[in-house]
Ligand SMILES: CC(C)(COP(=O)(O)OP(=O)(O)OC[C@H]1O[C@@H](n2cnc3c(N)ncnc32)[C@H](O)[C@@H]1OP(=O)(O)O)[C@@H](O)C(=O)NCCC(=O)NCCSC(=O)C[C@](C)(O)C(=O)O
């Protein structure tokens with residue numbers, strides 16, 4: 001482990017100084033596109049400004065025979081597109097793959113100055129982040145890159161989840177974590193065949209009622225409640241990220257047509273503390289932008305509590321409910337997020353500006 005004194009020193013002579021705080025840039029939707037797919041690539045310039053993050057995916061979902069085409073396509077997009085307020089990320093191939101070294105040695109010199117974050121799949125432990133940290137520093141130094149490229153780890157193995165704390169703490173470049181439910185399910189030997197989302201078989205059932213004779217009726221109709229398979233992992237992710245000053249994200253929701261269930265999953269993640277989710281299809285951008293922006297009602301309430309609480313200490317009754325130092329802190333989390341998002345989203349700004357606090 002590095003000494004705390006050395007933690008913020010560059011890992012290569014001439015590399016940019018590591019950041020001391022991860023910028024809280026809006027990242028409600030991390031929109032995935034295949035840079036080697038001409039139809040998708042053509043849509044990228046027009047998506048700038050309407051999505052917080054555009055991510056050129058080089059890993060899974062890109063056929064092996066198209067890996068080079070995708071990498072070249074990403075370089076072209078990175079060089080030609082002005083991303084304005086939208087962040088530009090990539091997901092490289094996994095560290096044990098035959099493509100990753102070329103991904104890194106091509107992308108950093110060609111578009112390293114524009115790349116905000118590199119997403120690393122199948123991260124197992126701190127050793128993977130240390131590898132990325134050093135090679136990025138070397139490549140940044142060689143290419144004269146002036147700001148450090150940040151690292152985002154996908155949790156898609158049981159070992160990665162078990163090592164979540166050391167992964168978050170491994171480098172000042174660590175920006176955040178995403179859930180990788182499909183690979184994680186396979187690695188854990190879960191018995192699912194989906195990309196994220198719920199499962200009708202994962203449920204609890206109401207107790208059996210009794211008949212007039214007091215006998216339990218196991219065959220009676222009983223309400224069942226579908227449970228969330230991903231609650232445990234997301235909750236761990238949220239705590240690890242909060243502890244280390246990083247940002248947690250729900251990963252992909254593969255049932256593109258089921259926009260209702262997608263919204264539910266995203267909202268659960270938002271309520272638990274995630275700042276965004278992946279979008280695999282343009283239809284999911286709108287869902288993420290809506291869900292990961294505090295609602296007008298929440299902001300109205302939060303502003304009332306903040307106003308009523310004065311210096312933020314003590315206890316007051318508002319609409320029949322007790323508010324105190326801790327509830328005002330929650331309200332400030334909401335209001336600060338709303339202000340950050342409104343700074344780059346004029347529609348949201350107009351919505352929040354129109355709120356009248358009585
Ligand atoms: C699902 C698919 C096949 C449906 O693709 P489609 O062509 O059938 O959809 P469509 O509704 O017919 O498309 C309409 C139009 O939108 C375009 N389009 C469609 N999608 C996009 C997009 N993303 N970005 C930009 N444009 C897009 C598409 O090209 C088409 O253009 P056109 O009107 O000109 O003909 C397609 O949307 C797609 O390939 N999306 C990306 C999939 C992806 O990146 N998967 C990897 C991330 S999930 C993952 O890796 C798991 C994880 C974390 O690793 C783990 O859990 O382990």
Ligand SMILES: [Mg+2]
Nearest residue numbers: 060156180183
């Ligand atoms: Mg995966």
